[in-house]
Amino acid sequence: MKIGINATILGDKPTGLGIYTINIINELVTQAYGEGHEVVIYTSHKEPFTNSKAEVREVSKYTSPKYGKLAGMFRFIWNQVMLPFYSTKDKVDIIYSTTHHGSFFGKDSQILTIHDTLPLIFPKQHKLQNYYFKYIIPLLLRKTKGLVTVSNSTKDDLVKNFNYSNSNIDIVYNSYNKDHFKYDVDEKYKNEYGRYFLFVGASYPHKNLDRALEALKELYENEDFKDVKILITGGRKDYTDIIIEKFQQYSFFENVVLLDYVPFNELPKLYSNAIALVYPSLYEGFGIPPIEAMACMCPTIVSNKSSLPEVCGDASIYINPEDKNDIYKAMKKMLVDKKLRGELIERGLLNCERFQWDKSASELLKLLNEKGGKAG
Template identity: 30%
Template sequence: MKIGIDLRVLDSLNITGLGRYALNLTKELIKFKEEYYFIGNVDRSELEYTKNMTIPIELPYGDIEFANKLLSLIGYVEDLDMMFSPFYPLPERRTFKGIVTIHDLIPLRLPEIFRNTGIYNFYDTYMRECAEHIDHIITVSNSTKQDIMELYGIEEEKISVIYLAGHSKCFNREDVGLAQQKVFEKYRINKGYILSLCTLEPRKNLTRLLKAYEIIRTKLKEEFHLVFVGGFGMRSEELIREIEKSPFKDNIIMTGYVPDEDLGVLYSNAEVFVYPSLYEGFGLPVLEAMGYGVPVVTSNVSSLPEVGGDAALYCNPYDVESIAYTIEKVLLSPTLQRQLREKSLERSKLFSWEKTALQTRDVFLKCLNKS
């Protein structure tokens, strides 16, 4: 069987959540016997090219209709049996089966943030049309499955829920050597810290986290950092303005994008990982933090309780006092910290990219075997 994978999400050197999904899933899928075709400007040393063909074509991000014409042509010329897209919509006019992953419908759930933007139109027009004509939809949580059924009117039988997995690289928390110290020096971290990792944008609710940090610092009279890891997203200037006004701004660190080799150090040594997002399709950083045995505080909305289970503590993301109280609860209790670390490690073992790939391949085969 010949299966094409739209890997344009890997065009960027610095990959984040979507790229991690596409890369880790593809690394596992190519271990199976099917013949895979990598579509897009893909140059990743992590992928083996020995039995897989690369089609190095420029698929435009901003012109979905033209990109779909190219995908239709590629599928026809290469005589593909199926095409899989880990994010972007696939063409309606095609000679092959089509499967797409819909990670979330957040712009439609939070229109006050995304209204009148290209990303809103992407979900309200292109993804909606794709969901209607595609052969099958993969999604990453039951929460998003319900959103797809409700907001797109898609029947349940057309949707499969397949969970993601955490970071594939390991880091030894006991390693206190020179390499670890260099990471701390690189990001100017010289004391204990609260860690949050995400693209800096309003949906991630970081302004409320900042206010919660100020409450905790005022109450505990103890110095520790608040570390924001992640690239700058839309309207990130709002957070920057609030940080500049903070009485504790000298202890607030914004690292920007962090390479994988540094992430393990930052995750593993955090006092607590906080992810107060207003809405998530899955919440991959929560699972990644758990994989490093970090106590996790996250929101009690959307998919996050589904991911964290009983291994995380939950707060109301719209209530600054609730965020502050939940974080403080972890900081003040060594016993709770130890319990959460143990639960986090156990919880993370339930997820793996191998399992994600096996379930994804099963969806492929069922779709191909349909008459």
């Protein structure tokens, strides 16, 4: 079997979807060639696959996420025109897209991954994607042999929103880079910032940063916690600018540190030095940062909504993300209850063992074998 992989979502500064794409492809390629299959990867960013056995076809650089809305338009056109052309030329048996981008034309043998239904839940936040989910995805579903998603929670959302057969949706969990995300004894960030909570991915309003900062404001009013900071990384400037405008007049804001993009190699230190990860998201299709944090022995405070209870198990403090007082109480508990922190660290290390890229790739390859029509 020859597998074509649509990795046009990948850019030079990968975040959630990009990280998933790199890890699932690299592990899938290893296992596929071990079973005698071939793989061809379509991407504008070849670097993560330099040592791969797979053939890598470089596509237009304008499909890269760094080009914003232009990239979205280019990816759509590329999927409709060039993906059918390349897949026919390369004689692939099945096409796997690491995201919800597929083709109306060419092969019916395609599998899409839908990671979440955010554009349907927050339409004002994702106006163009809302249109895509409402009008394009229902048409694409007619040209797919199945869907992959990353949690039972998202699977339920897909069945509800698209009236798509439950039996035709397979769950392949996300994972984390086990060799990279582990406790780091370097106390660089602790020495620089003292006691701090970590907030990862301040990209959109559904990440709920404003309520996390309102909770920090409550902490600041207690003399014992006046030094406690919150470090924010991975944000979008347009969103963080709104947050700054809302809170900069308050004295507690001196304890808010915006780190922007933190290099991949620094993330384990950032997690390892934190009091806890605060992740009060209103919706997640999966939620990789809490798993990365657990692997780095960083306790987690997470929302009790969508996929997070499924992913985090018994290894987190759960909060109502719409209640700033609930978030405040959880943060305070992390500061004063050393026994609880220790228990959460132990449970977190056990919990993240459930998520392995090799296991995820094995499940995906089994699905591609079933849907691909021929083997070997």
